[in-house]
Amino acid sequence: MSLLYRTILRPAVFLQDSEKAHSRILSILSSISSSRFSLSMLGALYRSPELPVKLFNLDFPNPIGVAAGMDKNGSAVPSWQSIGYGFCEIGGVTFHEQPGNPKPRMFRATKDKALINRMGFNNIGAHALQEKLQFWKDRGLWPDSPVGINLGKSKVTPLEDAPSDYAGSIKILWKDADFFVINVSSPNTPGLRDLQESRNLESIIKRCCEINKECSKEGKSTEKPLLVKIAPELDDGFLEDIVKLVNEYHLSGIVATNTTIDRPETKHSSSQRIFSEVGGLSGAPLKAKSTDMIRKVYKLTNGKIPIVGVGGILTADDAWEKITAGASILQLYTGIVFEGPSIAKNIVKGLNKRLKSEGFESISDAVGINA
Numbered sequence: 001m002s003l004l005y006r007t008i009l010r011p012a013v014f015l016q017d018s019e020k021a022h023s024r025i026l027s028i029l030s031s032i033s034s035s036r037f038s039l040s041m042l043g044a045l046y047r048s049p050e051l052p053v054k055l056f057n058l059d060f061p062n063p064i065g066v067a068a069g070m071d072k073n074g075s076a077v078p079s080w081q082s083i084g085y086g087f088c089e090i091g092g093v094t095f096h097e098q099p100g101n102p103k104p105r106m107f108r109a110t111k112d113k114a115l116i117n118r119m120g121f122n123n124i125g126a127h128a129l130q131e132k133l134q135f136w137k138d139r140g141l142w143p144d145s146p147v148g149i150n151l152g153k154s155k156v157t158p159l160e161d162a163p164s165d166y167a168g169s170i171k172i173l174w175k176d177a178d179f180f181v182i183n184v185s186s187p188n189t190p191g192l193r194d195l196q197e198s199r200n201l202e203s204i205i206k207r208c209c210e211i212n213k214e215c216s217k218e219g220k221s222t223e224k225p226l227l228v229k230i231a232p233e234l235d236d237g238f239l240e241d242i243v244k245l246v247n248e249y250h251l252s253g254i255v256a257t258n259t260t261i262d263r264p265e266t267k268h269s270s271s272q273r274i275f276s277e278v279g280g281l282s283g284a285p286l287k288a289k290s291t292d293m294i295r296k297v298y299k300l301t302n303g304k305i306p307i308v309g310v311g312g313i314l315t316a317d318d319a320w321e322k323i324t325a326g327a328s329i330l331q332l333y334t335g336i337v338f339e340g341p342s343i344a345k346n347i348v349k350g351l352n353k354r355l356k357s358e359g360f361e362s363i364s365d366a367v368g369i370n371a
């Protein structure tokens with residue numbers, strides 16, 4: 001962590017309510033995103049060294065991405081690459097615009113480097129997101145690195161109509177995304193995790209695949225990679241069913257994992273208070289659980305289905321652990337909050353060193369070696 005962030009910026013940011021601080025930082029990044037000069041200044045400070053990965057037929061300048069939830073409305077798309085990220089996942093977006101749950105709904109457990117959130121997919125909706133993404137494209141500010149879109153179900157849509165809700169968002173956003181993530185694992189939309197159950201998930205995947213095919217025909221282009229994002233507490237039977245569906249429908253990968261509804265032991269009384277809040281927990285206490293899930297998925301699929309690893313990555317060692325457990329690329333959310341803007345660059349630097357010291361030529365050579 002940079003000294004400046006640790007000693008001055010972080011204490012100032014942490015004096016504010018966590019959602020307010022997040023919104024303020026995003027609006028700063030949004031302003032920076034509109035100016036090529038500001039983007040290049042940001043890049044001079046934070047851009048990561050090269051560590052290319054090819055996956056889903058896409059070129060990732062490095063394997064560290066911004067996780068879903070960080071930039072729900074595509075407000076800062078051009079800036080993520082300048083702050084060192086090799087890709088970003090925008091959203092979760094829902095077909096209908098929605099306000100999310102009542103505030104407060106995001107809480108910091110600073111001593112445990114963890115967050116609890118029950119945002120409930122607050123977002124501007126698929127149409128408005130499309131306009132925002134078009135805005136960046138029209139100004140020539142679209143990044144060179146891949147941009148994924150995370151899809152959630154609108155709260156007003158009944159569970160049985162979930163397939164058309166997800167597919168509707170894909171149709172609107174199809175030409176703007178390099179890949180889509182079907183998120184059925186957020187704990188904050190009533191009943192959403194029930195969609196991980198095989199029959200429910202199959203109808204969603206089927207409809208998303210159909211719309212993907214239709215859009216690719218219309219756009220005279222190849223189909224977009226579709227991935228599914230899973231919860232860390234998914235039981236073995238459900239996981240096996242999901243892997244079967246991923247194989248049957250030729251999905252491109254699995255994102256593991258979302259936040260957890262479990263609460264770890266903590267010796268810090270300030271964290272105990274935060275951990276009693278309802279919602280999904282992310283950050284350091286999620287790390288081992290999410291790595292275990294990555295390892296499980298890797299073994300179950302014999303390493304044949306790419307895994308996007310996410311959950312509690314704060315350092316290059318955490319990132320290495322996830323890669324060697326089976327993840328091909330990685331994402332961060334809570335680490336960005338606690339470690340600041342240099343986290344991506346520091347992790348990429350650390351991974352480069354680790355590859356050299358372990359005698360590997362590329363990240364893909366290290367994927368799953370400790371699975």
Ligand SMILES: Cc1cc2nc3c(=O)[nH]c(=O)nc-3n(C[C@H](O)[C@H](O)[C@H](O)COP(=O)(O)O)c2cc1C
Nearest residue numbers: 067068069092117183258282283311312332333334
């Ligand atoms: C405030 C907040 C909002 C989130 N929103 C979403 C979301 O909309 N869709 C999603 O799939 N995951 C969402 N996530 C989960 C993250 O993408 C990630 O899977 C999780 O936080 C674990 O990673 P981390 O420990 O690096 O934060 C959210 C997480 C946080 C903290």
